Every structure is written in structure tokens, then in C-alpha cells.
Amino acid sequence: MTDEPQRHAVIEVSDARVSFGAVKALDGVTMTIMPGECVGLVGHNGAGKSTIVNVINGGLTPHSGTIRCSGTVAPRYGIGTARANGVRCVFQELSLCPNLTVIENTRVMHRTLTGWGWRRRAAAIIKAKLDAIFPGHGIDVASPVSDLSIAERQMVEIATAFSQVAQPVRLVILDEPTSSLDASLATQLLAYVRTFVASGGSVIFISHILGEILSTSDRIVVMKDGRVVAERAAAEFDEHSLVAAMGSVVKGRDIAKTIKPTDGLQPLLTAPPRRGKGLPFQAFSGEIIGLAGLGGHGQTDALVDLYLSRTGSWLNGRAPQVTFVAGDRALNGVFPLWSILKNLSIAHLSGLSRRGGMLDDPGEAALGQAWKERIEIRTPDVDNPILSLSGGNQQKVLFARALATPAPAVLMDDPMRGVDIGTKQEVYAILRAEAEKGRTFIWYSTEMDEVCLCDRVYVFNNGAIVAELKGDDVTEKNILAASFMGAAA
Amino acid sequence: MTRLAALARRPWIWSFVAALTVWAATILFTGGSSTVGLSQAALTFAAFSILVGIGQMFVITLGPGNIDLCVPATMTLAGTVALKFMDVDNTLILPGLIVAIAIGVAVGIGNYALIKLLQIPPIIATLSMSFIVQSTAIWTNRGLRIKPPEALAKFTTETSFGIPNVAFVALVLSVLAYVLLQRTVYGRWIAAIGQSIRAARMAGIPVDGTRFVTYILCAVLAAICGYLLASFSGGAALNMGSEYLLMSIAVVVIGGTAVAGGDSNVPGIWGASLFMFLVVSMLNTYGAGAGIRLIMTGLIIIAVIVLAGGRNPNQR
Numbered sequence: 001m002t003d004e005p006q007r008h009a010v011i012e013v014s015d016a017r018v019s020f021g022a023v024k025a026l027d028g029v030t031m032t033i034m035p036g037e038c039v040g041l042v043g044h045n046g047a048g049k050s051t052i053v054n055v056i057n058g059g060l061t062p063h064s065g066t067i068r069c070s071g072t073v074a075p076r077y078g079i080g081t082a083r084a085n086g087v088r089c090v091f092q093e094l095s096l097c098p099n100l101t102v103i104e105n106t107r108v109m110h111r112t113l114t115g116w117g118w119r120r121r122a123a124a125i126i127k128a129k130l131d132a133i134f135p136g137h138g139i140d141v142a143s144p145v146s147d148l149s150i151a152e153r154q155m156v157e158i159a160t161a162f163s164q165v166a167q168p169v170r171l172v173i174l175d176e177p178t179s180s181l182d183a184s185l186a187t188q189l190l191a192y193v194r195t196f197v198a199s200g201g202s203v204i205f206i207s208h209i210l211g212e213i214l215s216t217s218d219r220i221v222v223m224k225d226g227r228v229v230a231e232r233a234a235a236e237f238d239e240h241s242l243v244a245a246m247g248s249v250v251k252g253r254d255i256a257k258t259i260k261p262t263d264g265l266q267p268l269l270t271a272p273p274r275r276g277k278g279l280p281f282q283a284f285s286g287e288i289i290g291l292a293g294l295g296g297h298g299q300t301d302a303l304v305d306l307y308l309s310r311t312g313s314w315l316n317g318r319a320p321q322v323t324f325v326a327g328d329r330a331l332n333g334v335f336p337l338w339s340i341l342k343n344l345s346i347a348h349l350s351g352l353s354r355r356g357g358m359l360d361d362p363g364e365a366a367l368g369q370a371w372k373e374r375i376e377i378r379t380p381d382v383d384n385p386i387l388s389l390s391g392g393n394q395q396k397v398l399f400a401r402a403l404a405t406p407a408p409a410v411l412m413d414d415p416m417r418g419v420d421i422g423t424k425q426e427v428y429a430i431l432r433a434e435a436e437k438g439r440t441f442i443w444y445s446t447e448m449d450e451v452c453l454c455d456r457v458y459v460f461n462n463g464a465i466v467a468e469l470k471g472d473d474v475t476e477k478n479i480l481a482a483s484f485m486g487a488a489a
Numbered sequence: 490m491t492r493l494a495a496l497a498r499r500p501w502i503w504s505f506v507a508a509l510t511v512w513a514a515t516i517l518f519t520g521g522s523s524t525v526g527l528s529q530a531a532l533t534f535a536a537f538s539i540l541v542g543i544g545q546m547f548v549i550t551l552g553p554g555n556i557d558l559c560v561p562a563t564m565t566l567a568g569t570v571a572l573k574f575m576d577v578d579n580t581l582i583l584p585g586l587i588v589a590i591a592i593g594v595a596v597g598i599g600n601y602a603l604i605k606l607l608q609i610p611p612i613i614a615t616l617s618m619s620f621i622v623q624s625t626a627i628w629t630n631r632g633l634r635i636k637p638p639e640a641l642a643k644f645t646t647e648t649s650f651g652i653p654n655v656a657f658v659a660l661v662l663s664v665l666a667y668v669l670l671q672r673t674v675y676g677r678w679i680a681a682i683g684q685s686i687r688a689a690r691m692a693g694i695p696v697d698g699t700r701f702v703t704y705i706l707c708a709v710l711a712a713i714c715g716y717l718l719a720s721f722s723g724g725a726a727l728n729m730g731s732e733y734l735l736m737s738i739a740v741v742v743i744g745g746t747a748v749a750g751g752d753s754n755v756p757g758i759w760g761a762s763l764f765m766f767l768v769v770s771m772l773n774t775y776g777a778g779a780g781i782r783l784i785m786t787g788l789i790i791i792a793v794i795v796l797a798g799g800r801n802p803n804q805r
Contacts, residue, residue, distance in 0.1 A: 315698050346681055
């Protein structure tokens, strides 16, 4: 009813839903980005931050929900539409071509830089933007990207996203841009974000460093399990309330854990502090140890190093010390040409062979049958190809492969990805039973509920162990606090 | 019917179908007069391809990028040195074989040392190794043709029960290779490495040890083949291995072994080796000129691979 012209949102996503199989990545998210504001986006791993970013930059079409650009519904919203509407994205994974120069990479992102003299124009544009964002950056724009350090590449990527060639830049999505920048560069970037916002641009800012989010954003959106759980002006949050908003309500079903006295016992596995930083790692017999922290902060590397240092690549003894359950099935788990049985027995072949390395077929078949029943691999016949199984059942085979060995320590690299809840409960029960018999489990998980099942938890940050939590201290709140404490330091 | 269908799914069946077809076509053309002679010649020459083919198959099973291009040079060196060592003395036949095998072991160690220590891709490592080995052969041989011991020459050229002796040797080694591949832990390991080297390492397989043994095995089989071929052809020649470079790879591929690794079979090597010899004989019988013969050989090989490659879409 008012005459005042309504300002349209740059992007308006309403009730977006995206699911990957049984996993609901976005469960009805509504998000409005107004011109001239910086929106901070926080949440734990798997909360749906990257998914909503991909929806906004056009890389992912939501299964339901609408997207409006400047007030009008965009029926077929894609990467092209997003760019035409001035949406730019700086990816967490660096996306420059390392063999091309900075100038050529600018051309890759800005297709309209064509015709005679595009190199000169591109050089001028990218250089001006780098100077504006990172004064005194010292990057030679004619050098190939492979000669630049990680921080310099990130700077180039940020500058490319902010530079204006044909369409005006209206919304820039920064997905953890400061993770590879040092403090002074981060400060420069955050200052530039504020000037960009002051001149009418919008920014979606994702970071795990809460201080940055609080100081830079106008508004903070907290996501959890594919939903927006809190959305308030930045001034209404402080670090503590932000952590609390990210965490779930403490569940009542948690049982009190007994802390096993470990003093004076000989540890089963030890590892010195990684890269000379943080705490050393120790594992005792019969423990379930969780590796927590934000995803990709060195947990998988720690597990792999532990495994490789305890097994030989030239000879292997009959009694392996450790065994491994892969999380990335396609990369380092499944042998795709083989049957379920062969996939299951491969780690325990030395135990199944007679002298001279000849295989014991009846023994192998019996092992397969026993494990098929024990962890309920849903297949009529273990001689079927492994790829005939669903992902969750393939994962069960990988569990059986590890548990069938006599190894006293089992290393697990986020093995429950894409596994349904029923299977998870079955596997948890098996883990408990095996741990009571004296097996040690070292378990990296990105799911908070699973980490909370562990007796003891090491929290990782930037490749090092920053905290150790025991028994009743293993709670979602403590783990979150520890992961961010390290990040802020 | 189901049996026939199951047989048609075997990857090696196509190489036998091809070999039989070509054999029949040749026999028909000559009116049946050459049946025995052609079959014996085919078995003899196929035996040499089978020996190097089996070794190459083990290496190719290790997965993408794994190949041994040193096979011809190893054959030449082993043949030359073994014959020189035996010096037409019948009592030294067995020690001569041991010398040949020792050369194979040494070449295999050298190959894997280059691959592992210098981090060179196998295709380059084995090729550069082959220059070293070939040069050593030239240096030892000095262009002379050394005759084999009489008993050994006789053994390699004669037949027992109408079957060439070298075919028996190939049969025994093929059975051993089959057992090794299908029935032992080592066979499982190489198939696992071929499917995913990373998954194999994380399943506790000693990846380096297994690959090392495989490269040695391939070189040893090439050395045995060189020893037999030199004795068969009345003396070691410096170019005796040259046609076995392509041959060793071709018989593996035509035989139905997955080029991408992880899935191999021994019977296919037999079908493919017979086929490779028979195609050339057929074209010779038809009186085709050298140029046409090469072109036809190439086209026929491509046709067989395309046919065999269309098999079992579920498997890969």
C-alpha cells in the first residue's frame, strides 16, 4: 500500500529441498539475500552449507522450491542464469587451472574477454582488483598459477570473482576463503568485503572461524541437518550462542561411559604429535577412540599414516597389527570386478591359505557364510558381484573384511557415509561387542552422534590434535568448542 | 543351451573361435593336405608366444600403466648368453637353463628397481632397460651365431606323440601359471592390485613385493622363451626377439585379458597365440603379398578385439 518502491532481493530461495538418496541435504531452506548485506553462513559439516551454495550458484537444481532473481522467478535456474545475474562463487577447492597464467585464468572465468588485446585487458582488470583487495600482494599476473603459493592462488581466485567484466557483480559467495590466508591477508579481505557491501554488493560468507563471521556479517544464518535453525542479526550473537545454535539438543539417551584407567598400561598404538604440533596419539586395548573435528583437518591422513607405518609394502607377516575400513569405497575400498566373497576375504587370505600360498576354498566359503549371517549382508549368494549390492551393504562387506582379520586394532575412515540408520545400529552393536573382547577401534567420523559413542575423542584442527576428551566429557558441545577453539587460535 | 551361453561369456572363447575359423579356412583352401604340418607348425610357434604372453599377462594384470617392453631384449640376451655358456656341450643343458633364468631374474630386478627407485613409469623404465639389455647382448654376441647343443636343438625341434615338444613345455608352464593365478594368494593379490592399487594397499596387500615378483616372473618367462627359441632356430640372433614385443601384448589382449588390469586368464593366451600364427599362414597360403598381409593381419586383430570386447557388458 505504500508508494515506496520495494527493494528486491538479489536472490531469494524459498523452500528448497535436495536429497541425495536417503540423505536430505536440504530440507526446506528459505534464504533471502538483500543488496548491500553480508550474510554469514555457519554450521557443522554436512549441515547443508555447500548444498545451498551450489543451489544459489546454479550448480545444483533443487528437487523442489523456487529461486527468484531480483524479484522474478527464474524457471530454469542454472550456472548461466546465476552468472548473468551477477552471482560469483569462490570455491573452497581451488579451481584455477595450474598450467595457465593468472591472466589466462581470468579469461577462463570471464568469457566476454574476447577479441584483440584480451590479454592486456584481462591483465589490467585482475591487477587492479588484486591491488584493491590485497594492497602490496606482489603477484605477477603473467606467471603460471602453478608457481603461486596456495595463499596466492586463493587471492587470485577471490580477485577473479570480484572483478567486473561484463555484468555487474551483485553477489559473491565466499566459501571458507580465509582457511588458506594468513591473518593479515584475511584482514585485508574482510575489510574489502565491508567496502564491497557498503557500495551495494552482497556477500555470502562461510567460515569456521566464528570471530570473522561475527565481525564481518550483518546477519548470520545457522544451518543444521539441511535446515536453517537460527537466523538473526550478527549483533545478537556471540561466539558461545553461535556454537550452541549449531549444536543439537543434548539427547537423553546418552549412557554414562566408564573411563577405563589407562595409567601404567602399555599402549597398543602410539603416534607422535603430527608435524610436531599438538598432542601425541595413544590407543589402548579395548578402546573405541573417535577422531573428531571439522572435516578434512587431517583425520584421514592420520589414519592412513598410522596404517601405512604398521604394515609393510614388500612383505606382510601372518599377523597384521592393524586393519582398515575405508570410507571412500570407490577410491580405496571395493574391488569392483570381484564377487562379494573375494572382496570380503582379501585381507585375511594369509589366514585362509595352506602352506605354499594355496587357497583354502571351503575355508573361504565358510568365512563368507559366517559373516553374511553375522552382519546380514543382503544378498542371496556371496558369489554375486560386489557391485550388485547397495552402498550400505558394500560398506558392511568392508567391515566384515576388516573384522575377519585377527588384527587387534581397526582403523575406520568415516565408514558410515551413505549408510542407512538400521545398518548403523547393527554395526555399532558389533563394534561394542568386539571392543569388549579387547579390540581397539580408531574411528574418524563426520557425524557427531557417532563421535559421541566413543570412549575417548581426539579433536583435530589443521592437521594436529588440539584436544583430548574422555568419558562423559565427550559431548557435542565440547567437541564443537574444541574444534573451533583450535581454528581461532 | 545354458552351457553354451555360459561358454560364450568366457572371455577367452573368442580367441579360440577365431583360431579355429582361420585354421579351417586354411585347411579348406589347401584341400586338407596340410592339416598335420600346419597344426604342428602352429603349435610350435604358438608355444613361444604363449611363454612371453603369460609373463606379459601377469604384468598387465597389475593394472593400468604396467607393461614390460623389455621382453625381446631379455629373450635375446638369455638366448645368447645361455648358448655361449653351453658351447654346444650336451652336459651343460641344464646349467644353461639356469643361466637363462638367472638373467631373467636380474632383468626383472633391474626393471622394478627403475620403476620404484627412480619413479619412472613402467613403459619408459622397461624400454630403457631393454636398451641396456640389448646392448649387453650385442656386446656378448659380437655378431656371431652360436650353435645350440645338439640334444637341446633336437628336443626343441622334434615332436612326441605328434605334438611338438615346445608345446608340452608351454602346456606345463601354462598349467603352473593357471594355478598361480586362480588358486594362490599371490594370484588374488595381483588381481586386487590391478583393480585398485590403493584399495589393495589398504587391504594389507604387500603391493611393492607383489609387483616386484611379477616383473621378475615376466622376465624369467621371457628368458626361458629366448633359451628355447635360440635352440629351436639353430642359434641366437640379435633380432630374434623383435617380433615378440608386439606379439606378447597382442596375445594378452586378444586372449581376453582386461587391458585395464585385474582380470586375466590363461586359456585365452593359447587361443590368441595359435590365431596370430594361423592368420599369417592363411594369408601366405592365399598368396597375399607382404604389404597386404600386414594390413590384413592388423585388420583381423582389430576385428577380433572388437568382437571380444563386446562381451559381457555387466562385467566392466
